[in-house]
Amino acid sequence: MTKLAIDGGEKIFSTPAHVPAWPPVYPETAEKLKEIYLSRAWSFYGPQEVLFNKKFAEYTGAGFCAMMANGTVTLELALKAFGIGPGDEVIVPAETWLATGEAVVYRGATPVIVDIEPDTYCMDPDKFEEAITPRTKAVIPVHLFGSMANMDRIMEIARKHNIKVVEDCAHAHGSEWRGKHAGTIGDVGSFSFQQSKTMASGEGGACLTNDPELAEVLGRLSHIGYQYAAKQGQKGTPPPMGLICHNYRVTDFQAAILLGQLEHLKEDTILREKNAEYLRKRIDALPGFKVQARGKEATLQGFYTFAFHMIPDQFKEGIDRVKVVDAITAEGFGCYAAWGGQPMYRQNLWSVPENQYRIASNAVAEDLCTNRLIMASNPWLMLDEKELAMVGDIFEKVMTAYGK
Ligand SMILES: Cc1ncc(COP(=O)(O)O)c(C=O)c1O
Secondary structure: OOOOHHHOOOOOOOOOOOOOOOOOOOHHHHHHHHHHHHHOOOEOOOHHHHHHHHHHHHHHOOOEEEEEOOOOHHHHHHHHHOOOOOOOEEEEEOOOOOHHHHHHHHOOOEEEEEOEOOOOOOEOHHHHHHHOOOOEEEEOOEOOOOOOOOHHHHHHHHHHOOOEEEEEOOOOOOOEEOOEEOOOOOOEEEEEOOOOOOOOOOOOEEEEEOOHHHHHHHHHHHEOOOOOOOOOOOOOOOOOOOOOOOEOOOEHHHHHHHHHHHHHHHHHHHHHHHHHHHHHHHHHOOOOEEEOOOOOOEEEOOOOEEEEEEOHHHEOOOOOHHHHHHHHHHOOOOOEOHHHHOOHHHOOOOOOOHHHOEEOOOHHHHHHHHHHEEEEEHHHHHOOHHHHHHHHHHHHHHHHHHEO
16 A cells, blocks of 8 residues: 555655645736826725626626625625614524624624535525524525535525525635526625635625615615715715714725636636536545535536545544544645634634524534534646646545545
């Protein structure tokens, strides 16, 4: 048997793989950034922000796009636009970045945590339905890592119970469900453009909606009350009395960076999806691993990360996630346990007192997140064919050494 690199054997990647640096940089964008700098039009519905709102709405097929400071305030403002506050409950999945739950806490409402599906790792629609109470006002399905939540079922249940749907699309740029872009199926689609995302401008976010009145409210809420798309000093009609607004604006620099990336989104999404599907074939053929399932009706899948889980009883005694991650990484493929290997409500930075959230169901998430879930960042899905095959070889090598 070939000796693992972690035990002193030869690494599969004897020289580092050609993982592209992330985020990508384009010379045309660098020129544009210089132009914006010299123009002094840096923010406040500047030309690039207006253009990005238009182009991202066109790309996704949404009626409206409202850029904001990040993908946490997009969630918070979507909930605020629906009037959600103290006494209300918002249903969120047990596995996600803590922003999904904390956005609810910022509103003074209660996040109600429900379990995920064991294959897609996204919200389990049955658990969502079970957790509904008369106080439930909204649900935030998260299209997690590289999959999509079951939007057919979630929309059906939400409509039946008159519950608003905010899709958390922080991981789903480019994803489509039955040909409809992620973020255009629910009432609001929330995107993050933070540094690690597949569209990244350092920081940034956007809300999509098809509802003109909602777009107007979201625009005002994030632009300190100014009417959607109004210039500084031209406030248009004032906000309705009592609509307390924030400043969650972005700058034109961020919008210009994203406009450059939007040009490449389709081709990059198709490449990542193709490569992920190749790895799925290689890895799912092994008894000890299973790659995160695609969204059941996902017609195009934007992979934020490449996620998979271990099937523990296929490994030798004493071989756990830490050992597997270390062995795979030692061969030259960088992977890790998501968010410190914990479900959302136990992540390091989640410091919400237990009496301020409610766990309705969590058995799958507990087991998966705590013991079995592993992932690699999206640039690994942009390797060439030869290096991608070497990643497949790594999984086979580790399985041979550690499998029963
Ligand atoms: C699932 C999910 N939702 C929301 C966010 C929040 O986005 P941001 O970091 O832009 O505030 C993130 C961010 O990383 C995320 O992973």
